[in-house]
Every structure is written in C-alpha cells, then in structure tokens.
Amino acid sequence: MLxxxxxxxxxxxxxxxxxxxxxxxxxxVNPEKCSFRFVLGKFLGYMISARGIEPNPDKIEALLGMKPPNH
Incomplete structure (x- = not known):
C-alpha cells in the first residue's frame, strides 16, 4: 500500500x-514491514520519487540491452 x-x-x-x-x-499492517517518509524507494518493481513513479532501472536493464529484431 502506498x-x-x-x-x-x-x-x-x-x-x-x-x-x-x-x-x-x-x-x-505489520509495523516491521512499513516504511514512512521516504523520498526515494522501490515499490512493486517501480521507483517512487518526488518526480513520480518510474520503472525500476534494474527491471528494465535487460530490455535496454536487447538488439532490435532482424527480419
């Protein structure tokens, strides 16, 4: 929950x-699993920051390194 x-x-x-x-x-809720007042963090595979919600770079690294398909 966010x-x-x-x-x-x-x-x-x-x-x-x-x-x-x-x-x-x-x-x-389990207090040990709660985080409060963080500015930047990972949540459900996304990066949460003051700019908004962005993809987690660790999760998209493989996609960015892929070669385009050859037909």
Missing part, C-alpha cells in the same frame, strides 16, 4: 484516514 500526498502538510491527515479505513475494515 499513501502519497500532494503537499506534506496533508500527509499526516491522509495517513490517519488510511489507518482509520484499515481499522474499520478490520485489517492490520
């Missing part, structure tokens, strides 16, 4: 609402 906010001032409120929704749905 919680992103447009402005930092709204982020705590957005996190609170997310955790409230989880609680109402009787879902739990």
């Amino acid at each position: 919680v992103k906010s447009k402005v930092q001032e709204d982020h705590l409120a957005n996190l609170g609402e997310t955790f409230n929704q989880l609680c109402r749905s009787r879902l739990k």
Whole structure:
C-alpha cells in the first residue's frame, strides 16, 4: 500500500484516514514491514520519487540491452 500526498502538510491527515479505513475494515499492517517518509524507494518493481513513479532501472536493464529484431 502506498499513501502519497500532494503537499506534506496533508500527509499526516491522509495517513490517519488510511489507518482509520484499515481499522474499520478490520485489517492490520505489520509495523516491521512499513516504511514512512521516504523520498526515494522501490515499490512493486517501480521507483517512487518526488518526480513520480518510474520503472525500476534494474527491471528494465535487460530490455535496454536487447538488439532490435532482424527480419
């Protein structure tokens, strides 16, 4: 699960609402598997940064090195 906010001032409120929704749905999260306030990171095979969501370079390295098909 990823919680992103447009402005930092709204982020705590957005996190609170997310955790409230989880609680109402009787879902739990493992705190040991949670990460908070990261600026850059890998998530589900993508890189998350201030610029947005981009492909993980490790995952597309093989594609970039491929030769074009010969017909």
